[in-house]
Amino acid sequence: MVQLQPERLKPPSPDQRIVHSGITWQQFKLIQSGFGDTRNVRLFYYNTTVEIIMPGRDHEFFKSIIGFLLELFCLETGTEFEPLGSTTQEREGEASAEPDESYCFGASKPTPDLVLEVIVTSGSIKKLNLYQVLNIPEVWFWEDGVFSLYRLRSSEYEAISQSEIPELETLDIELLTRCVLIAETSRLDAANIFRNALKSK
Numbered sequence: 001m002v003q004l005q006p007e008r009l010k011p012p013s014p015d016q017r018i019v020h021s022g023i024t025w026q027q028f029k030l031i032q033s034g035f036g037d038t039r040n041v042r043l044f045y046y047n048t049t050v051e052i053i054m055p056g057r058d059h060e061f062f063k064s065i066i067g068f069l070l071e072l073f074c075l076e077t078g079t080e081f082e083p084l085g086s087t088t089q090e091r092e093g094e095a096s097a098e099p100d101e102s103y104c105f106g107a108s109k110p111t112p113d114l115v116l117e118v119i120v121t122s123g124s125i126k127k128l129n130l131y132q133v134l135n136i137p138e139v140w141f142w143e144d145g146v147f148s149l150y151r152l153r154s155s156e157y158e159a160i161s162q163s164e165i166p167e168l169e170t171l172d173i174e175l176l177t178r179c180v181l182i183a184e185t186s187r188l189d190a191a192n193i194f195r196n197a198l199k200s201k
Contacts, residue, residue, distance in 0.1 A: 014056050014120065014121050015053055015054065015055050015056045015059050015120050015121040016053070016054035016056070017051065017052070017053050017054075017121055018051070018052040019049065019050070019051050019052075019125070020049065020050050021048060021049045022048055023045070023048055023049065023050045024048070025045070025092075025093045025094070027050075028043075028045045028050050028096065031043070031050060031052075032096070035052075040054060040055060040060075041053070041054055042055065042086060042098040042099075042100075043088075043096065043098055044096065044097050044098065044125050044127075044130060045095060045096040045097075046094075046095045046096075046097075046125050046126070046129060046130040046133065047125075047129070049125055051125045055100075055118075055120075056120060056121075058120055059100075059118050059120045061184075062118045062120075062142055062180065063100035063101055063116065063118045063142075065180055065183045065187070065190070066101065066116060066118070066142060066176075066180055067083070067101040067116070068187075068191075069176060069179055069180065069183075069190070069191075069194055070101075070103065070116075070171075070176075071083065072191060072194060072195065073168075073171055073176075073194075073198065074105070074167075076195060076198045076199070077167075077170070077198065079105060079106075079167045080105070080106055080107070080167075081103055081104065081105050081106075081167070082103065082104040082105075082107075082108050083101070083102075083103055084101075084102040084103060084104065084112050085101060085102065086098045086099060086100065086101070086102070087102060087112075089102070089111070089112070089115075089134045089136070090134070091133055091134055091135075094133050095130050095133040095134055097115075097127075097130055097131065097134060099112075099115040099116060099117060100116050100117050100118050101115070101116040102114065102115045102116065105165055105166075105167035105168065106166070106167055111134070111135055111136060111137075112136065113137055113138060113165050114136075114137070114138045114139075114140065114163075114165060114168075115131060115136045115138070115139050115140070116139075116140045116141075116142070117139065117140070117141050117142070118141075118142045118143075119141055119142065119143035120143075127139070127141075128150060128157045131152075131157075132152060132156065132157060135152070136152065137151070137152050137165070138150065138151050138152070138163060138164065138165055139152075139157065142180070145177070145180075145181055146177065147173055147176070147177055149161065149162070149163060149173070151164050161173070170201070172197070175194065175197050176194075178193075179191075179193055179194040
């Protein structure tokens, strides 16, 4: 059996990003409606600034791999989950976001338990401030091969080393990181290493 190992594109494909400030909520809603069901475009609004992101290949690769491994973790551990993808999260008149991935664990909820953002090209909107307005309990960033995890406390996010979502407390972030990086070369190897590590616990 021949295994194909497609080469990753070099250099990384950048995101396309448009940022405008001084935008009212009403103007943002017009912009939002103008895009309609346009695929592969994500909109963010916070503090009168709108950010339009057209993710590149690398962005989509990493967000998909991380989501795949998270779902594999849930399947292997018998954890109920609801994948919400880039479902729009909004607080009327203040903030709107379309995350890379988002999840509820255990049961469906109005607000996702976890939001994931892949950072390939730095943006102007401070995502933690945005997600604080939206009351997202936990936010993970993936940037330059590293996860940064944040948990919402009473008034701000605090950096954490391990997820505090009850269903994810046994998830080894170092293992997850290693397998995401392995996936750049082989998705099968990444999945098998991840699955075997979970079974050995």
